[in-house]
Amino acid sequence: MGIIRAVPDLERVVGERPLPVMMKSIDHLDPHCLALLAHSPAAVLGYVDAGGRQRAELVGGAPGFAAAETRSRLRLPVPPSAAPGAGAALLVLVPGWRETLRINGTLAEDGLLVEEAFLHCGKAVIRSNLWGPASVPDDAVEEESVLGPAAAAFLAAAPFAVVTSRDGAGRADASPKGDPPGVARVIGPATVALADRPGNRRTDTFHNVVERPEAAVLAVVPGDARTLEITGKAVISTEAGLRESMTERNRTPKAVLKVEIETVRLARNSALRDSGLWDPARHVDPGDLPRSSRIWTDHVKLNETAGAAAKLVRAGANERLLRAGLDQDYRKNL
Template sequence: MEAICDLAELERVVGSRPLPVMMKSIDRLDQHCVTLLGRAPVAVLGYAGAGPRAAVVGGAPGFAVVENPDRLRLPMPSDAVPGTGAALLVLLPGWRETLRINGTVDDGGLAVEEAFLHCGKAVIRSNVWGPATASETDAAEDGEGLGPAAAAFLDTAPLAVITSRDGDGQADASPKGDPPGVIRQVGPKTVAIADRPGNRRTDTFHNVLERPHVAIMALAPGDDRALELTGTASISADPALRESMAERGRMPKAVLLVEVEHTRLAPSAALRDARLWDAERHVDPEELPKPAVIWTDHVKLNETAGVAAKLLRKAAGERMMRAAISVDYRQNLY
């Protein structure tokens, strides 16, 4: 395997982080975030327990309450360690974009440090809001490695959220989407996830270089179970592995490999209560802020210093952003 072990090699393979992309991030919750959180019934939370953990939280729209721009109140798992980094990937059923919020666990919530809208390509590729792909079994699993119930679930799951932390403990939760089987089992305890085009922040890869322990949450339409995998990740640019994970004739530039240490497959009360797979519960995109407007406003709110950042804030406009999104979603899914 051609392992990527340092930042220089990572940027040579997948590219560096573009300034315009990084400037779509803000350090607080604005009115757009408030609106989206008010309509969102669930989120995937990456946090630190005894080790890296991922959980589905929520169950009904408005489960996460914005107390002020720097503070989000939400149901936290009992084993979440106060003062440690945590990250939310907020899902709005029927909507292709996702909201990402990063911060620190405090009393009954999250001290917010970063918020940004993630592009919709992972959700588009996954078709997670489309017809059910789940099997009819309700098997559960909790133990070391990967058992048969987890392997069967992986075959039906088109959406995964990778949660990771950097060397300073700052957390991130990144969506990955593909046709069913987004997480591919390539060994008795090894899974692989292709790096498809996304928002180009490559947060997961940067974090894995500093702290390889990750937790992954997988979801399958029509299934109220959630699959959590925890383990140790590495980054591969192996040509044969990349070719085996090609879609629509395009190979990923890199693949995340995870040696699974623990598997938890169990019914999720949050998924059950949210009824994510009920089309009548899906949000109407016309009732939400336009993604191009959100990104434009966030670029203008971003406080990055420097001449280039100043020029980007001045040039940012909804019309230009909307046109760029249309081209990107059409041409760069794979």
């Protein structure tokens, strides 16, 4: 079995992180971020609990639940189990919209101190059909150290998940994953696997896991007001048989994230229930939001990375070209 344990080995498999991709992030909340936050009724928060364990929880309940007090401070509901002062990350969902907003920083008692914000491409949402027809919800709950029957059934139906992790310095990330139902594959009573699909090419989760081998996974099923949280030790596998078993759309992943389960919690989530994420009548009209291509273009120009190469990237940022490339990428590179 091939396990990746070092960044050079990781980048030989999945590629290096391109400068133009990394320059799509900014270190504050700009007007585009504020517009998306105003329309978002829910987000997945990755945080560290009082016991030092990586966690993930869906928070929110109504549009505007996360409000910017300043351009570097976001007020939002913080789980009682969270440990303020540790790295935390937010994956912001806008109902009906394919892109997601990622905000990383340090957790405060009443919110998040913002250190990084960027727009994530819509491929995970598209692959998962997250805003499509809702399933018939169930009400079974479980809390175990292995996958029980209710959790396994929920996971088999879940097309969308968010993986939260931290690097060696404690910087946090929350990354979306999307596939047909079964986005997190059960490969044993205490192990799940998630494929590395085409995305924004930052590979944050993999870089984090190389440095700090732990993760939390939060899975959702459209139409269901429950969430499934899995926490545990994480590794990156290049095992051929596992990768080939996770082929989708004739594409075999280059690497797979394996999580050795320590805790499983399938529970009703009041924020998800109240948010109306699965109600088509509450989906946001894309015309009420800034264009994703405009956001990326503006964020590249706002990025303060130094050097001649970065200067060229900023000068070359062109929304029209980016929009054309994005449309083609969404059609051909899912």
